[in-house]
Amino acid sequence: MQAALQIGLQNLTMRGLATTLGVGASTLYYHVGSLEELRGMVRDRLLAGLQLPAPDVPWDEALLGTGRQLRGLFEAAPGLADAALADAEWSHVLLTLHEAACAQLRAAGFDAGAAWLAIRTVAEFVEGFVARQRARARAGFADLADLWPEAEHPNLVAARRALPDPDEARFEFGLTCIIRGLEGARRPATRPAKPSGPP
Secondary structure, three states, X not given: OHHHHHHOHHHOOHHHHHHHHOXXXXXXXXXXXXXXXXXXXXXXXXXXXXXXXXXXXXXXXXXXXXXXXXXHHHXXXXXXXXXXXXXXXXXXXXXXXXXXXXXXXXXXXXXXXXXXXXXXHHHHHHHHHHHHHHHHHHHOOOOHHHHOOOOOOHHHHHHHHOOOOHHHHHHHHHHHHHHHHHHHHOOOOOOOOOOOOOO
């Protein structure tokens, strides 16, 4: 399954997977009947790995977990975001996670529109982060900062070096800032006012 995921969902073929595994296509067909069966196995593997938030988890912690899981999905399955737009079986993987997050946000006091916007904002941040990571890897450098001459940008270089894992820090910082900003869109349930006057 890992080899199939790394090929990318949009590029996945039986012959391509057989080549990656170093076996003949006929050998692969002995274990998997068709490309559709293979795609179904990959989809089920992704669904089985999802950890939906428990109902009693605070909404911000749940959304943080959703963002991290989305990142894991996009990193494990290149092409998942694009495939989900064109194919219902792949959209089901993402929508399962989105539906759980939406229910959590609605219960926490977000109206329907705000809940949808919150989920999409988080998802698009994660998609963009992963896409940029891949683009840098293809270009042969880990970060734009790798191109900075230290003599010209001493503050930027020093600031980046202060972080033990700049990529992880950037992801967590960005996701946390987004989620904190969403608090203003929430309308928490209010308790009934206590009656005035003597008991």
